[in-house]
Amino acid sequence: MALLETSKYSQGSVLGSVNPDLASERQTASFSVEKLTALLDGGVEQTRIRRAVVDAIESDPVFSRENQYFQTQNERYEAAVKKAVHLQKKMHEMGWTENGPEYKYIYRALSGDVAFLLHRVFMRSISMLGSDKQIAKWIPLATQHKLIGSYAQTELGHGTYLQGLETTAVFDTATQEFILNTPKISAMKWWPGDMGRSATHTVVFAQLYVHGKCYGIHPFIVQIRSLQDHSLCPGVTAGDIGPKMNFEHIDNGYLLLKNVRIPRENMLSKFCEVRPDGTYVRQGSQKINYFTMTSVRISLIADEVLTPLMKACTIAIRYSVVRRQSKLKPGEQEAKILDYQTQQEKVLPQLAAAYAFHFTNDYLQELFNRGYREIQRKNFDMLPELHALSSGFKAMITQHCTAGVEICLRACGGHGYSLLSGLPSLYTKILASCIYEGENTILLLQTARFLIKCFMAVSAGQPVPPSVTYLAAVKPGKCPAKSKLDFLSPDIYTEAYQHVAVRLISSTAAKLQDLIQSGVKKHDAWNQCTVQLVQAAKAHCHYIAVKNFAETVEKLETKAGIQKIMKHLCDLFALHGIFSNTGAFLHDGYTSAAQMDMVTASYLDLLAVIRKDAVPLVDAFDFTDKSLNSALGSYDGQAYQRLYEWAQKSPTNQMSPAYERYLKPLLHNTLSKL
Amino acid sequence: MSVNADLRKERASATFQPALLTHILDGGPERTRRRKEIEALVLNDPDFQHEDLNFLSRSQRYEQAIRKSSLMVMKLREYGIADPEEIYWFKRTCLGSFPEPLGLHFSMFHKTIETQTTAAQKEKWLPLVRGVKIIGTYAQTEMGHGTHLRGLETTATYDPSTQEFILNSPTVTSIKWWPGGLGKTSNHAIVLAQLYTQGQCKGLHAFIVPIRQLGTHEPLPGITVGDIGPKFGYDEMDNGYLKMDNFRIPRENMLMKYAQVEPDGTYVKPVSDKLTYGTMVFIRSLIVGDSARSLSRACTIAIRYSAVRHQSELKPGEPEPQILDYQTQQYKLFPLLATAYAFNFVGAFIKDTYHRISGDISTGDLSELPELHALTAGLKAFTSWTANAGIEECRMACGGHGYSRCSGIPDIYVTFTPSCTYEGENTVMMLQTARFLMKSYTQMTSGQQVTGMVSYLNDLSRQRIQPQHVAARTVSVRINDPTSLVEAYKSRAARLVESAAKNLQAELNHRRSKEDAWNRTSVDLVRASEAHCHYVVVKLFAAKLAEVTDAAVRAVLTDLCLLYALFGISRNAGDFLQAGILTSAQITQVNQHVKELLAVIRPNAVALVDSFDFHDVHLGSVLGRYDGNVYENMFEWAKKSPLNKTQVHESFHKHLKPMQAKL
Numbered sequence A: 001m002a003l004l005e006t007s008k009y010s011q012g013s014v015l016g017s018v019n020p021d022l023a024s025e026r027q028t029a030s031f032s033v034e035k036l037t038a039l040l041d042g043g044v045e046q047t048r049i050r051r052a053v054v055d056a057i058e059s060d061p062v063f064s065r066e067n068q069y070f071q072t073q074n075e076r077y078e079a080a081v082k083k084a085v086h087l088q089k090k091m092h093e094m095g096w097t098e099n100g101p102e103y104k105y106i107y108r109a110l111s112g113d114v115a116f117l118l119h120r121v122f123m124r125s126i127s128m129l130g131s132d133k134q135i136a137k138w139i140p141l142a143t144q145h146k147l148i149g150s151y152a153q154t155e156l157g158h159g160t161y162l163q164g165l166e167t168t169a170v171f172d173t174a175t176q177e178f179i180l181n182t183p184k185i186s187a188m189k190w191w192p193g194d195m196g197r198s199a200t201h202t203v204v205f206a207q208l209y210v211h212g213k214c215y216g217i218h219p220f221i222v223q224i225r226s227l228q229d230h231s232l233c234p235g236v237t238a239g240d241i242g243p244k245m246n247f248e249h250i251d252n253g254y255l256l257l258k259n260v261r262i263p264r265e266n267m268l269s270k271f272c273e274v275r276p277d278g279t280y281v282r283q284g285s286q287k288i289n290y291f292t293m294t295s296v297r298i299s300l301i302a303d304e305v306l307t308p309l310m311k312a313c314t315i316a317i318r319y320s321v322v323r324r325q326s327k328l329k330p331g332e333q334e335a336k337i338l339d340y341q342t343q344q345e346k347v348l349p350q351l352a353a354a355y356a357f358h359f360t361n362d363y364l365q366e367l368f369n370r371g372y373r374e375i376q377r378k379n380f381d382m383l384p385e386l387h388a389l390s391s392g393f394k395a396m397i398t399q400h401c402t403a404g405v406e407i408c409l410r411a412c413g414g415h416g417y418s419l420l421s422g423l424p425s426l427y428t429k430i431l432a433s434c435i436y437e438g439e440n441t442i443l444l445l446q447t448a449r450f451l452i453k454c455f456m457a458v459s460a461g462q463p464v465p466p467s468v469t470y471l472a473a474v475k476p477g478k479c480p481a482k483s484k485l486d487f488l489s490p491d492i493y494t495e496a497y498q499h500v501a502v503r504l505i506s507s508t509a510a511k512l513q514d515l516i517q518s519g520v521k522k523h524d525a526w527n528q529c530t531v532q533l534v535q536a537a538k539a540h541c542h543y544i545a546v547k548n549f550a551e552t553v554e555k556l557e558t559k560a561g562i563q564k565i566m567k568h569l570c571d572l573f574a575l576h577g578i579f580s581n582t583g584a585f586l587h588d589g590y591t592s593a594a595q596m597d598m599v600t601a602s603y604l605d606l607l608a609v610i611r612k613d614a615v616p617l618v619d620a621f622d623f624t625d626k627s628l629n630s631a632l633g634s635y636d637g638q639a640y641q642r643l644y645e646w647a648q649k650s651p652t653n654q655m656s657p658a659y660e661r662y663l664k665p666l667l668h669n670t671l672s673k674l
Numbered sequence B: 001m002s003v004n005a006d007l008r009k010e011r012a013s014a015t016f017q018p019a020l021l022t023h024i025l026d027g028g029p030e031r032t033r034r035r036k037e038i039e040a041l042v043l044n045d046p047d048f049q050h051e052d053l054n055f056l057s058r059s060q061r062y063e064q065a066i067r068k069s070s071l072m073v074m075k076l077r078e079y080g081i082a083d084p085e086e087i088y089w090f091k092r093t094c095l096g097s098f099p100e101p102l103g104l105h106f107s108m109f110h111k112t113i114e115t116q117t118t119a120a121q122k123e124k125w126l127p128l129v130r131g132v133k134i135i136g137t138y139a140q141t142e143m144g145h146g147t148h149l150r151g152l153e154t155t156a157t158y159d160p161s162t163q164e165f166i167l168n169s170p171t172v173t174s175i176k177w178w179p180g181g182l183g184k185t186s187n188h189a190i191v192l193a194q195l196y197t198q199g200q201c202k203g204l205h206a207f208i209v210p211i212r213q214l215g216t217h218e219p220l221p222g223i224t225v226g227d228i229g230p231k232f233g234y235d236e237m238d239n240g241y242l243k244m245d246n247f248r249i250p251r252e253n254m255l256m257k258y259a260q261v262e263p264d265g266t267y268v269k270p271v272s273d274k275l276t277y278g279t280m281v282f283i284r285s286l287i288v289g290d291s292a293r294s295l296s297r298a299c300t301i302a303i304r305y306s307a308v309r310h311q312s313e314l315k316p317g318e319p320e321p322q323i324l325d326y327q328t329q330q331y332k333l334f335p336l337l338a339t340a341y342a343f344n345f346v347g348a349f350i351k352d353t354y355h356r357i358s359g360d361i362s363t364g365d366l367s368e369l370p371e372l373h374a375l376t377a378g379l380k381a382f383t384s385w386t387a388n389a390g391i392e393e394c395r396m397a398c399g400g401h402g403y404s405r406c407s408g409i410p411d412i413y414v415t416f417t418p419s420c421t422y423e424g425e426n427t428v429m430m431l432q433t434a435r436f437l438m439k440s441y442t443q444m445t446s447g448q449q450v451t452g453m454v455s456y457l458n459d460l461s462r463q464r465i466q467p468q469h470v471a472a473r474t475v476s477v478r479i480n481d482p483t484s485l486v487e488a489y490k491s492r493a494a495r496l497v498e499s500a501a502k503n504l505q506a507e508l509n510h511r512r513s514k515e516d517a518w519n520r521t522s523v524d525l526v527r528a529s530e531a532h533c534h535y536v537v538v539k540l541f542a543a544k545l546a547e548v549t550d551a552a553v554r555a556v557l558t559d560l561c562l563l564y565a566l567f568g569i570s571r572n573a574g575d576f577l578q579a580g581i582l583t584s585a586q587i588t589q590v591n592q593h594v595k596e597l598l599a600v601i602r603p604n605a606v607a608l609v610d611s612f613d614f615h616d617v618h619l620g621s622v623l624g625r626y627d628g629n630v631y632e633n634m635f636e637w638a639k640k641s642p643l644n645k646t647q648v649h650e651s652f653h654k655h656l657k658p659m660q661a662k663l
Helices: A002-009 A020-027 A033-041 A044-058 A073-094 A103-110 A117-129 A132-143 A287-322 A341-376 A383-411 A423-434 A440-459 A466-473 A484-488 A490-517 A522-528 A530-555 A559-579 A582-589 A593-611 A614-619 A639-648 A657-668 B005-012 B018-026 B029-043 B058-079 B084-095 B103-116 B119-130 B275-308 B327-362 B369-397 B399-403 B409-420 B426-445 B457-465 B470-476 B482-509 B514-520 B522-547 B551-571 B573-578 B584-610 B630-639 B650-662
Strands: A149-152 A168-172 A177-181 A201-210 A213-223 A236-240 A253-257 A260-263 A272-274 A280-282 B136-139 B155-159 B164-168 B188-197 B200-210 B223-227 B240-244 B247-250
Touching: A020 A287, A020 A614, A033 A044, A033 A559, A033 A614, A044 A073, A044 A103, A073 A103, A073 B650, A103 A287, A117 A132, A117 A149, A117 A201, A117 A213, A117 A287, A177 A201, A177 A213, A201 A253, A213 A260, A236 B630, A287 A341, A287 A383, A287 A423, A287 A614, A287 A639, A341 A383, A341 A530, A341 A559, A341 A593, A341 A614, A341 B426, A341 B522, A383 A423, A383 A440, A383 A466, A383 A530, A423 B369, A440 A466, A440 A490, A440 A530, A440 B327, A466 A490, A466 A530, A484 A490, A484 A559, A484 A593, A490 A522, A490 A530, A490 A559, A490 A582, A522 A530, A530 A559, A530 B327, A559 A582, A559 A593, A582 A593, A582 B573, A582 B584, A593 A614, A593 B573, A639 B223, A657 B058, B005 B275, B005 B584, B018 B029, B018 B551, B018 B584, B029 B084, B058 B084, B103 B119, B103 B136, B103 B188, B103 B200, B103 B275, B164 B188, B164 B200, B188 B240, B200 B247, B275 B327, B275 B369, B275 B409, B275 B584, B327 B369, B327 B522, B327 B551, B327 B584, B369 B399, B369 B409, B369 B426, B369 B522, B399 B409, B426 B457, B426 B482, B426 B522, B457 B482, B482 B514, B482 B522, B482 B551, B482 B573, B514 B522, B522 B551, B551 B573, B551 B584, B573 B584
Parallel strands: A149 A201, A168 A201, B136 B188, B155 B188
Antiparallel strands: A168 A177, A177 A260, A201 A213, A236 A253, A272 A280, B155 B164, B164 B247, B188 B200, B223 B240
C-alpha cells in the first residue's frame, strides 16, 4: 500500500501535499474504500495482483505516457510499436504468461496505448476458424512474433453488414490457389488496425468463388509484407488511412489486392473447405461464429467502456471539489462546484451508471461462462439469448458511457477542453466503441428481433429463455407508490421498468402484426417499426440493468457500509432513468403525475446524499495518477499547479517561426511610427 | 468528375427550388448574390490554397493560420471590404471551421477599445488597432475563475506617486488562462483586474497592457506569457497564459469611458452597468448563429453521405438501399435538420432584435435590455447544447467513416463544443434566464401584467380563477397545426415555470437562506428555462412560415416546423403528459405523425441541405462533398497521411526487425 501511495504522488514534482479541499472529502467516507476496491476487483487477491502489474508497468519508463498529449501521429505510432516490443521482454522478465492471472491487467495498466492488438485477434481467428493443421502451422509463428498479424474484415463500402463485402477469392484448380482481388474502390479493406504500417499477414474476408459460383464470405490468410525488408508483396497496396479522432498510435490501414495468389491451404477451414478438385464442403456448426462475436462484445465492455467512464468520473469529481466558484452563502468562502445541485445532477448519475454497468458486466460474464460450458457440451440453446443480451448491452452501455464521459468533460468547464485534463482523449476513444464490433442501432434491432420472437412465443404459451420470462407475466396496473420514500424501494422501481419494457415490446409487436395483416410486406413493416423497436430493446436492457443492480445490492455484505452506499447508487441509477425519460413511465397512466413529482423529489434528495461519498466512491476505482494522466484529476488535487506545470512543457512554447515569417512583416511597416 | 448518380437523382426529385430557400436564409436574393461574390474572391485566389490541415502538426497549423490572418488583412484592404458581415463571409471561406489567432484582435480587442474608451484614448489607440500596428487580445478568464467574473483575482493597484497601475497575479489561480491569441501572437492585452485605489477595492475594470516588446516580440520584464498546451480542438489558436509581477502601466491605460481614476487616485463611479449587457447580447447572438451553422454543416455532410452510402437489404433480393431509406437513419437525421433550420431563424431574429435595440441604447432607452439579456443567455445555452449533441449524432450516423478526420465532423465538433462553456457556462446561463422567469412570475402573482416572450405567464393567473386545473386544456391541441403546437409549448413552459417557482417557495418556507433555496431548486429552474427557450424556438419557427411567399418552399418548411415541434413533444412526452396538456393517446399520435413526416421529408432531404449552400471548402469533408464521389476521394485523402510518407515506416528498422531477429 505504501508503495502505491508514493506512485500516486510521483508525477507532479513540486506537489507534495494533498489539497485540503480533497483531503477533507476523504475523512468523511461512510464506507471502507479499500473493501469496495476489492469488491470491484473480485477479491483482495485480485486487487493485489492488479496493483503489482500496474506498478511494474508504470515504473518502467518505456511505458510512460507523460508526453502523449504533445506527440504527433507518427511519434505516437512509433512509441506504441516500441511499447509492444518492450512488453514481450517485460512479460518474460516478470514471468507473466497469456494464461496467467496478471495478463488481463496489462492492457488496463498500459491504458491501451500499445500496438499489435490486432495480432491477438489474428491469432484468435485462426484458433477459432482454422483446422488443427492450420493452427499447428500458424500459431507458433505468431506466438514467437515471426510474423505480425491483422484482421481485415471491414471495407470502405461495408461494415456491420458482412454479406455486402466485395473482396473476391477465386479458386484456380490448375494451380491450387486462390486469387484475391479488390474489384472496385468500395471493396478496399479499410480500418483494420495494425495493417497500415505494421502487419506482415492478415486474415482477409472475401467472397469465395469456385467454378463461377459464389459461396459467400470466407476467411483467408494473406501475406502482405515481406518478412525480410517489410516491403509490400507483389499485387498488394497498403497504407495508413490517415488521422482519426483518436487511436493516433494505431495504424488503421487500407489494403488493395490485385491478383494476389495464395495456396489453397490458406483458407481457414474448420467449418468450410475447398477440396483440390474445387468441391466445396461444409462441416460442423457455424453457430460458434456467433459465439465469437458475442465474446468480443462482452469482453470489450470492461476495458474499453467502463474504464474510460470510471476515469472520467474520477477526474470530474475530484476536480469538482477542488474548483471553487461563486458563493452559496453571502460572506462565506466560494463554494466547491460539487455543492451545486446542477453539478451533482451532471456527474453523480454518471458515477451511479459506472457502478451499475460494472455489475451488469459481471452478470454478462457469468452468463457467458455458463453458455461457454454448454457449448462445449454441444448444447447451443443459450446462444440466442446470449447473442441478444450481448448485442443490446454492448449498444446500451457504450452509448450510455460515451454520453457519460462527454458530460464529465463538459462538467469541467473550460479546463475540460484542454487535452491535459485527460478527458478529450477518453471521450474520443470511447466513442469509437459505439461503432466497432457492430453499429449500435443495428445491434439494438437484433435484440429487438429476439424480443419480438420471444413475445410471440410467450403469447402462444411456449417456453422462453430466463431473461425474458417477465414478458409472460404481463399485469396491467398502476404504480403502488404513495410517498417519495416508496420510490427508494427496488420492488417499486424495478416493476416500473418492467412495465415500460413490456408495454413497448407488446405494443410494437402488435403494430408489426397490424401492418402485416393490413397487407404491408414483412420487411416494410419491420422498417416502419424500427424506431419503436430500438426503444423497446433499450427499455429491455435498462430493465435488466436495474433489476440486476438491485439484486446485486441485496446480496452484498452489510459490513463496512458497502451495501448501504451501493443501495443509494442503485436507487440513483434507477430514478435517474425515470427522471430523464418521464414520458415512458407516465404513458398509459402507470405512473401518475403526482407520483412523478415524488420521483423527482427522491431523485434530487439522493444527489445530496451521494454527494458526501462522491470522492471516496471514485477513489475506490483505484486509478493511479499515471493511468489517469490528467492535470485536473490527480489524487492530490493540485489541479491548478499541475495544469500550469504541464502547459509549460508544451512544444508550442518554443519560439515559433510564425513571428519572424508573418507577424513581423505585418507589424513592421508601421513600427517606426509607434 | 461527374456528380454521383444517387445525388443527381435526389436533387431531381426535390419539390422546391433550393435557391429560393437559400435567399430566405441569407435574408434576400441580393445578399445571397453578394455573399457568393465575396466567397468567390477567396475561392479563386491561389494565395489561399493550402495543404489539408489534418496532416499538419499543431505548430504548423498555428503557423498556417497566422499566414492566412496576415494575408486576409492585406486582401480585405485591397478589396475594400469593410462591412462586418462581408468580412465574416470572406474570413469564413478562408478559414473553414477553424479559428484564427488574430480573431480576438479584430473582435473583442477592437470592440472594447471602441466602446469603453474616452475620446483621447480612442484617438491614441484606435488607429494602432485598425492598422494592426499592435496586436491585442482580451484577457478575462483566469485559471481559477471563468463565468463567475467577480471571483477574478488579478489586481491593479493605483500608485498616485507615479500615476501608474501596478498589475499583479497574486496566486496560481489568478494567472490569465485561455484567452485566444495570448500565448504567442499578441503584443497587447486588455486585462480585467480588481482595481485598488486609496486602499479600497473597486471591483473589476479593464486595462490595456503591453505584454511583448515591439520589434523583438520578446515578453516584457515582469510578464510571463505562453501557450496553454494542446486542446480538444482550436489547434491553430494559441490560447495563452499570462502572469504579471509588479508590472506597471500608465494611468491612461485604464479604459475610462465609464469609471475613472483621477490622478490623485479618486475613483469616479460609472453611470450604468447595464451598458455592458449590449456586448454580451451581441456575442451570444453570434453563438446562436454559430450553433445553427455548425449543425447545418454537420447535417449537410451526414445527409449527403447517407444518400450515397448503400448498405444491407430492405427487401429480399433487391440491391442494397441508400442508408437514408432506413427509418432509424431518418429518425436520427431529419429532426436535426429541422433543428438546424429552426436555429437559423432564431439566430436571425436575435441579430435583428439586437440591431433594433442598439438603436435604442444609443438614445438611452434600455427598457428592453433586461429581457433580451435574459433571453439570449438561455438561447445561447439551449442552442449550443442541442447543436453540440446534434453534431455528434450526425457523426455517429456516418458510422465508422464519421470517426475519420476526413469526414470533417470531428473538426466541426471540437471547434464548436467549447461554446457550451465560453461566453458564459451553459448551466449558469440557464439559471440567469431562470432568474428572469422567477422575477416575472413573482410580478404576475402580485397582480402585475408581464410583457414580451414571458407574457404567457399572465395566463396562469387567469387559469387560477377557473375551478378545474390543467386537465380541461387537453382537447384543444391539433397536432397538424404549428400555431396550436406553439400553444402546447407555451403551456408546458408555464407549467414548468410555475412548478419551479412553487418549489423555490417551498424551500424558502423551510426557512432556508435565499441562496440555499435557489441551489436546491436549480435543477427545476434549468428545466423551466429550457422549456421557455424551447417555446421561443417553436414560436419563432412557426412565425417564420407566414413570411414565406413561395408555396413550395412554405410547404417544405411547414413539414420541418411540424417535425421540430412534434419531435420535441415526443422526446419530452413526460412534461406534456404530466401537465395534462396531451393525453397518452395524443402522444401515440404524435409519435406516429413524426414517423409519417420522416417519409414526407425524405425526398427533399438532399435539397434541404443543398439550400444551406455551403461550399465544399466550408464543409471540409470528404463524406459531404457536393459531387458525392466519396470513396475515391477517401483513398486520395488517406494517401497524404504522414504515416504514408515512406513505404516502410522507420519503426520497422528501429523496433520490429531487431525484435524478430532476437526471437
